[in-house]
Amino acid sequence: MAGSVPELPLPGAPLLLATEEVRLLWSFVHGDIMSAPMRTWLRASLGFCPRHTWAYAVVEIELWESGVGARGGHQPFDVSVLYEDLCREAASRLARGRAWGRRPDAALLPSRPCYLCTQLAAPAREGLAIGYANSNSVALAAEANLARHTRHWCSATLDTWEPLACPACLGRLAGADDGAWLCRLHLAEALRAGRADDADPAARLAAAARRLNRLADRLGAFAESMTAAGPPADAEVETSWIAALGFFAGWRFPAYLAGAAVGEG
Template sequence: MAGNRIDPGIPATPERDRLTGVLVPVRPLDLSVEEVRQLWSFIHGDIMDGSMRRLLRASLGLCPRHSWAYAVVEIELWQAGAGVRGGHQPFDVTVLYEDLLDHVADGLDRRSSLLLRRPDDVLLPVGPCRICEDMASPALPGLRMGYANSNTEALTVEANGLAHTKAWCRETLPLWRSRTCPDCDPGTPEGAGDPVLLCRFHLAARRPLPERLRHAVASRLRAIRKRVRHLTESMTDYGAPVGAEENASWIEAIGSFAGWGLPLYLAADYTEPGTEEDSQGAGQRD
């Protein structure tokens, strides 16, 4: 609906951010009740539906904040499911990212042509984040209720606790820590790090991308997709259990699209069991 103004205080996608959005800082998400309400009902919708799938592909999923929030709400609030964990797992999220990883990898591998969009334009979303858009539309009385009248305030407290998301991130930390986007990681000096690991935002900022880099990023995304696919299957009745590589894959997938703010925050004060003695941190004793 044209002409709607975005309310102040709502995570917005104003014009200036339309192409690249705003990355999530390295701190808690602190979701609002309204965000949890919207995401909870989004999770109950059908993202496999053809038209929804096309919209989500065009917008490359949700904005960074709502990409992570989507995973958090599903992981924290979904109590029952198939697979060894039986719940508290990112099923909808992995289904979506299988599609998005494929879509972006194909785009990056495309041959350049004068007539078509540049291959690296696939890194730019066409269309807004659904959740931002729904939050900005005028309040509809029917939609003020939580999904199936669930108590959204209690659900918001639970989601913001991040208990299960934190467990996933910490459990898989040794795998994803060396694969984070160097430009998202406050610990990496500016301009250092492997450009193949850059997230979608930081890659987009470096366009036009050299052809070699485009193809290298496409293979990285395909490798993640393969592991995401196994993870999705493991959360169904017929799938085999997966290992740590697959368990880390959804974090890598969202990190590649939405930046690494949330996992870096969740891992920040964490010392892996057995590594309490920080042999490299000498000199910071005061």
Template sequence: MWSFVHGDIMDGGTRQYLRASLGLCPRHAWGHAVVEIELWQAGAGARGGHQPFDISVLNEDLLEYAAGELRKPLSWLHPGMAHQPAASRSCRICGELAGPLPEGLRMGYANSNSNALALEANELAFTTAWCRETSSTWFSRACPRCLGNDGADPLALCRRHLAAGGPVSRATGHAIADRLLELRQRLLRLLDSMTDHGKPATAAENAAWVEALGWFAGWALPLYLTSSNPGS
């Protein structure tokens, strides 16, 4: 995961694969965020590090792709129903971990101490701070099914619960696409805030990466981190 953060995401083939897989599985999508936020110590912008830059780059691309898919008809036989984005490839990280372990001494990216990095990332200090700081913005936009509620409006559901509910109308597909594109604009402004000359992000923009990951990978981790006693 540390090597994935260090540039794999910028490779054209990797980006194409990630569109086909709609990102990573929930475990590795949030794990990617944790690794970047906890371990990447230096950066531009007001925070100067410990921020979701790569996460935002990936998810603004995926949001645009998913919105385009939702605007398509389900099929020529069902023109009144929306096409929903579906993964045609498996999680790239799961695939890499499923292979045989390399022989000999195992070293991390750039000869890093993988065990020490894992212990540091597992503290979740900066990720927890991000989620708690922005929770007043994103909580009302979290998927109701992820919160354990029934009978939710399709516009409020994460991708996985939306797909589980079956087909939706073209009008609903367009409305969801509009919501994703609005989220993408906030994510782009968050990205800009993490550059040397970008404007400081607003509360809604700071929450955008949590909302984007929540839509693609579910809301389990931020809900856990913002519970009253995480880990108990």
């Protein structure tokens, strides 16, 4: 499961997002995120699958060309709004603890499938595959696949987020202590395995809930920094979206983009 991150091409090569994935995500960025039934779905599915979690950020960052705030465009605004919500949702699930009779990792698992995957699996509807506002999906996919801005962001902020990254994702489990900030996938795996150092899974889930709430606060500040009157973000706030997506979908993708050393985790 932890290995189900996007297939990674050679370092520096274009990503491998299909035109249809980019078309669907570009439409999603323009409206679906605001719909209440969609938000209910995304809370149940804990966002997208790992591949589409990172693809969603790439599509917004690469293709959104203008905005307010210091950067102007090419920033993960929708991503931050959505993940502030998902971090709070996940925190409240984890804080509730394990219900009687449920598997130990239940709070970390989605109860609905990835929305993008279900859209991709739906039978093709001839004549309806038009990009948002008639956009040229092939050209947008080519642009997104270069991942220029996302790559730069992940590289330039590596020193801030790397210490927060899940050591299991980066193949650095040896020497990691109990307080390591495991991603959702590896935390679920550790709870399922009932590792000897997990004497108190409830305490571990509660600690993860506290961290997610702190992360949600930073994501709120980050989203505000991208508005006209918002104060500028500090380094920790600037990388909060990477930390959030890393928790939900694993960290190998930003590590790959940043050219960080990754072991065989």
